[in-house]
Amino acid sequence: MKKVFELLLVLIIFYGVYSVLEQLAPIFFDAPKSFPVIGVSFIVAALLLVLYAAIISGSTKLDTQQEIDILRLDVKSKELLLKEKIKEIQQAQSFKSEVITQAEKTIEDE
Secondary structure (H helix, E strand, C coil): CHHHHHHHHHHHHHHHHHHHHHHHHHHHCCCCCHHHHHHHHHHHHHHHHHHHHHHHHHHHHHHHHHHHHHHHHHHHHHHHHHHHHHHHHHHHHHHHHHHHHHHHHHHHHC
């Protein structure tokens, strides 16, 4: 389906360029032949498609890079949050073990 769409896009661009060049050719040349006009139309249409592809790929690359940067910052913030939670858990476990040892000492003293 993508190839059909690309073919239609090429034909539409070619037809537009051909129409413009067919109307401009008599201004620049006395008796323009249709074959050179068709050839130039193909070349101009191809250049337009290459320019379009370059713009789209550049835009996509920029958008993707921005999304990657956002995700990296998100991962870093979550890693910091995880480290903080791990420290809190370790402190809670050490507090628990201290309470248990003190409770055991209290029971032994009585």
